[in-house]
Amino acid sequence: MSVLSPDLGVDLGSASVVMYVAGRGIVLREPSLVIVRNDQSRECVAIGSEALEMLGRLPPDLVPVYPILQGVVADFEMTVLMIKYFLRLAIGVNRFGKPRAVVAIPAEVTEMERRAVEEAFRMAGFRYVHMVEAAVAAAHGSGLAVYEPQGNLVVDIGGGTTEVAVISMGSVVAGKSARQAGMAWDNAIVNYVKKKHNLLIGDRTAEQLKIDLGSAIPIPEARRTQVRGRDIVTGLPHTIELSSDEVFDALRDSAKQVLGLLTWTLERTPPELGADIMRNGIYLTGGSAQLPGMDQMLATELGLSVSTARNAMDCVALGCGYLATNIDLLGRIWRSHPLTE
């Protein structure tokens, strides 16, 4: 192991990529998005935040590609390009040899999906890749006592996956992951507005509505906002008014799905660990955990205390970074995959 090549913790998410560099902390937060020329050349036109600015406003010969979908590699070629580009942004030109990385992946992946991540990192210039489950990384990044004989329940709700894990002594004792999260919630809002108002809106508009008006619990004083889109009857641009009650309605099933994953997991948690969770509460991480009222809704339904991490979107990368700089700990994480050099 070269002392000169940098160690990175990477959260390769469906919505965003976050990179942690040892000794520097979080150095990069970029949308997990690429704009590609829609012909045989598949020329990459923009990556990350530059690509996001173009989203929804593209000429027909350009298409948006999310290289990572539901936590796994959906477009291998673009994943490699994107990692390479972000690595360059994060550490500049690296003259000291290939870096190594700890990368978070969903808990329930196939061997092929796991290999695709590993191979993409190697092709992007990494020497050494270790994969760790996203919820385990999130627990490390949140500063939970991961290696104690104590039950901790972590829920990471991202853009494409929701990961629930009860962790004790470095191991996942019970858990469940679903390939659905914030991006599917945006879609639920698109469908709701289409059905109820005959208005077609873009994904970015839906995401903004979710962030501005969304809630997992009814809001006492409803707020309203103007929404622009295309009327599906006339085909013309049109503006409607949407209330927070409607956004709550649109997101109701999505919020209940998170509750379902938690109930499933708690029912399969050994009683002593369940007692620990009653004492310690539930810890939420990931961008979508920031949906207002999510913690409150879960707390009310489950009768447990629930808290959302202050730096919810960074926890997984922080945890990966911590493991990348304490590489001996990787051997203590049960179900983690063997080190490959």
Ligand SMILES: Nc1ncnc2c1ncn2[C@@H]1O[C@H](COP(=O)(O)OP(=O)(O)OP(=O)(O)O)[C@@H](O)[C@H]1O
């Ligand atoms: N305040 C907010 N309220 C609700 N959702 C939010 C908020 N802020 C961000 N989000 C959502 O968080 C999601 C991104 O979270 P995150 O970066 O944790 O996902 P990811 O790690 O890229 O995805 P995954 O882990 O599922 O592959 C997006 O869907 C975004 O809309």
Ligand SMILES: [Mg+2]
């Ligand atoms: Mg994530």
